[in-house]
Amino acid sequence: MALSLPTYAKDILIQNGYVMTMDPALGDVEAGDVHVRDGKIVAIGRDLKAEGAERIDAQGAIVLPGFVDTHSHLYVTTLRGQFRNAEGQFFPVSSALAAKMTPDDVHTAMYTGALELLDGGITSTADFFDNVLTPAHGEAGLRALKDSGIRATMYYGGPDKTTKQRINLDQLRALATQQNDATATSRVRIGLAWRLPRDRNSTANWAMRQQEFDTAKALGLPVQVHVSGEPEPMFDALIKRNYLSPQMTVVHATDARPDQLAALEAAGAGLALTPISEHRVGYGLTQLKHFAGVSRQGLGIDGNSLAGSADMFASMRLAALTWSGADRDEKAPSPRELLALATRRAAEAIGMGDQVGSLSGGKRADLQIVTLQSLNLSGFGGGDPAALLVYSARPSNVDTVIVDGRVLKRDGKLVEVDTADVLRGAEASARALLTR
Ligand SMILES: [Zn+2]
Structure with missing residues (x-):
């Protein structure tokens, strides 16, 4: 597999x-024009002058920030089609297959998955990598994210749902020291994929989890934690034990009580909402109205194969439809607000709001261009295109994707990626996994 990134365009x-x-x-x-230099947005306006810059004609197209995925598990990419509801539920199937992955399988899955995200206009992901079976798996995951060109926080975690085995804190420390430089310009950064003990009465289990949490805190790492499974006591434990902080993103809080959400807000923590996967595994309805009091919140994919595919347009659409359907109110969801939850607010939710999420001077140049030259977007006569993006668009409408000033998709195709080769690799890895 050729894994060279496209050349970095200066201007x-x-x-x-x-x-x-x-x-x-x-x-x-x-x-309007957007001027990018050295990976940063330097100007936005009309008739900008930029001598010698590479020009991208966006006439008739929409230019917007790249989507920010607040929560994913890219290693499940090569388990696609194996979740068949009653014939194969997500948790038992994913746990069994994930345990058989080699470091190469992890690289294949995460690399392919990251390319899928990029192809659909998602330029940042918060990857909850809870399948670090050995340090080689940890290295493979990090390499996959770097090779893909995506912006990512790799939340480093132990094997999926393990409650007895401690996360490899030595590797966590080493990777964080290597990736999280003080100027915060590294495209792939490290966080902690944390889990609460399954057995909340076990003192030993709490002590182990506390040690993981303290390590992340000492390193200043962002932390993500699921509250699914037993949401009420898990969320209560986060509050009672003072784990909520601006460094923490809470995931799958569909059932959170209003007082729990108020505690999250008071602590300045973030919230990741993944409507498609939350509905699919039966966590309940992801009702945006329920979370209205939380400042830091954003949408996520939560594993492209669990969500079906990495489609942020579909995630926005489902969140909007769930709201209007449940409330019997067409007026309630604002398409603009949904776009914000997939861009600016998503970046803020995972602590990256100062770097990405909007097209603002000084931010990193992560953006997408959506072309209207497609039948599913035909007949748009003008005006605010927010509803068009939320209700009609899909990943194939994304013509151009730029991350950190690097053009990764152009004219509807990933640049310098042999897609046929990537697909062959992913299928071979998926087939081998099923025979093991
Ligand atoms: Zn998750």
């Missing part, structure tokens, strides 16, 4: 697009 000028900055201070710029 890019995107011209004449309908620019949705998602920055409340800047709003939309019709027939």
Whole structure:
């Protein structure tokens, strides 16, 4: 597999697009330009001059920030189609197959999965890598994210759902020291994929989890934690033991009580909402209205093969439809707000709001260009395209993707990626896994 990243363009000028900055201070710029230099957005406006810059014509297209996925498990990519509801539930199937993965399988799955995200306009992911079976698996996951070109926080975790085995804190420390530089410009950073003890009465189990938490805290790492399974006592434990902080993102809180959400808000913690997977595994309805009081929240995919595919458009759509359907109210969900939950607010939820999530001068240049030249987007006569993106668009409409100033997708195709080769590799890994 050829894994060279496209060359880094020093200067890019995107011209004449309908620019949705998602920055409340800047709003939309019709027939707007975006100037990118050295991986950063340096200017947004009309008729910008940029001598010698590589030009991308966005006439008739929408330019918006890349989507930010607040929670994923990319290693499940090669388990696609194996979750068949009554014939194969997600947790037993994914646990059994994940335990058989070699480091190469992990690299294949996470690399392929990251490319799928990029292909659909998702430029950042928060990957909850809870399948670090050995240090070689940890290295393979990190390499896959780096090789793909995506921006990521790799939340380092132990084998899936293990409650007896401690996370490899030596490797966590080593990777964090290597990746999380003080200037925070590293494209792939390390966090902790943390789990609460399954047996909450076990003092030994709590002591082990506490040690993991303390290590992450000492290193200043972001932490993600699931509250699914037994949401009420898990969320209560986070509150009672003072684990909630601005470094923490809580995942799958569909059933959270209002007082629990108030505690999360008071602590400044974030919330990851993954409507498709939460509905699929039966966690209940992801009702955005329920979380209205939480400042830091955003949408996520939660494993492309569990969600079916990495489709942020579909995630926004499901969240909107769940709201209007449950409330019998067409007016309630704002398409703009849904876009914010997939961009600016998602970045804020996982602590990356100062770097990405909006097209603002000084932020890293992570963006996508959506072309309207497709039958599923035909007949748009103008005006605010937010509803068009939420209700009609899909990943194949994403024409161009730029991460950190690097053009990773152009003219509807991933740049310098041999897709046929990637697909062959993923299928071979998936087939081998099933025979093991
Ligand atoms: Zn998860």
